Amino acid sequence: MTPSRATSEGGPPSRSRTVRAKAPGKLNVSFSVGPLREDGYHSVASAYLAVSLYEEVSATSVDGDGITVSLRATDAPSVPFAESMPLDERNLAVRAARLMADVTEKPTGLHLEITKRVPVAGGMGGGSADAAATLLACDALWGSGLSREELAHLAAELGADVPFALLGGAAVGLGIGDELTPALAPGPLHWALVLADFGLSTPTVFSALDRLRAARGKTPEEPDGVxxxxxxxxxxxxxxxxxxxxxxxxxxxxxxxxxQLADVIDQGAEYGALASLVSGSGPTVAMLARDEEHAIELADRLAEAGQNSLAVHSPVHGAKIVSDLTR
Known part of the structure; x- marks a missing residue:
């Protein structure tokens, strides 16, 4: 299949099949970064937790051989900059669909409808969750018959966080974060998230870290684990x-x-969070709570103070099929 340029226009024909899948955002509760490598990446050692904030992707077979994308409005807390998310080949979900088309015998034309709940450029892997959900949905839609392990290999081609969005739960990530080992985390942990009204580019944050280290004359060691x-x-x-x-x-x-993120972290301490940290490359701030009631209380107080906040828990399952309908 040769995908066309993805746009927000277009849609399914009168009778088609739609597979809907969801995948979670993530928090890095531990994130150690090594020196810049020759390939432009950094070696990392990370402890991932999948949280109860899900992206949803509906994959619908359409006439023709192109790929189109649209965003679906949601009643979840507002996702800053959702409208700025690219709907062309820069979108990880489009890249995931193209990858699945390459390994599928008889792919159809495709329309992807993405429901955004994870912040855009927020350090929570929202784009990676879109890609993971798309891999799973297209596999089911086109009958590709790939195993989870084969899907994970494809996920790794798309980005370091995509394999974890597919896996979910808790895991240790080495390499560039894509070499995953599941970790035991049976008990729920509760968080209040503060969503910023701006985004931060992950490469920009890594570059800033390199500059800070150089200015301090600090040479980081290769991380050897969590x-x-x-x-x-x-x-x-x-x-x-x-x-x-x-x-x-x-x-x-x-x-x-x-x-300004330092003020958010200070606000968490003032309101009784056990600890707060920037999620991944930011700018989402995650505040650890004692229990579910405490997380809801924190989120409510932050909302009253004008923050875009919500309570979530972890760990949760990875990407899964939600529905499979023919109409």
Whole structure:
């Protein structure tokens, strides 16, 4: 199939099949960053948690051989800059569909409808979740018959966070974050998220970190794993123990680029969060709560103070099929 330029226009014919899939956003409760590599990436060691904020992708067979994309309005808390999300080949969901078309015998034309809930350029892997949901939906729609392991290999071609959005739960990520090992995290952990009204480019944040380190004459070591205390806290579901060891090497760079995030972190401390950290490359701030009630209370107080906030829990399942309908 030769996909056409994706647009927000177009749609399914009068009778077609639609497969809907969802995939979660993520938090990095530990994120260690090594030096810049020759390939332009950084080696990392990360502890991922999938959170209960889901992207949804509806994949519908259409006449022709192109790929079109649209955004679906949602009653979830507003997602800043959702309208600025590219609907062409820059979109990871489009790239995922093209990849699936390449490995499928008889792909059809395709319309993707994306329901955004994870912040755009927010450090929570929203685009990666779109890609993971698209891989799963297209596999079902076109009867590709790929195993989860084969889908994970395709996911790794799309970006470091896509394999985790497919896997979900909790995991340790090495390499550039795509070499995943599932981690035990049986007990729920609860968070209040503050969604910023701006985005941060992941490459820009990594570059800022490199500059900060160079200015300090600091040469980072290659990360060799995740702090065992992080993994123990996840295994036990001990929020207070986890709060004491949360780590994000990208946070100083994100704060350098967006100093106002420090005020959000201070606000979390004032309202009783166990700990707060910038999620991934930011600018979403995740505040760890004692329990579900505390997370809701934190989110409500932050909302009253004018923040775009919501309560979530982790870990949750990875990408899954929600429905499969012919109309």
């Amino acid at each position: 702090d065992p205390r992080i993994l123990q806290a996840l295994r036990s579901g001990d929020a207070e123990a986890l709060a004491a060891v949360l780590r994000n090497d990208l946070q100083p760079a994100a704060l350098k680029l967006a100093p």
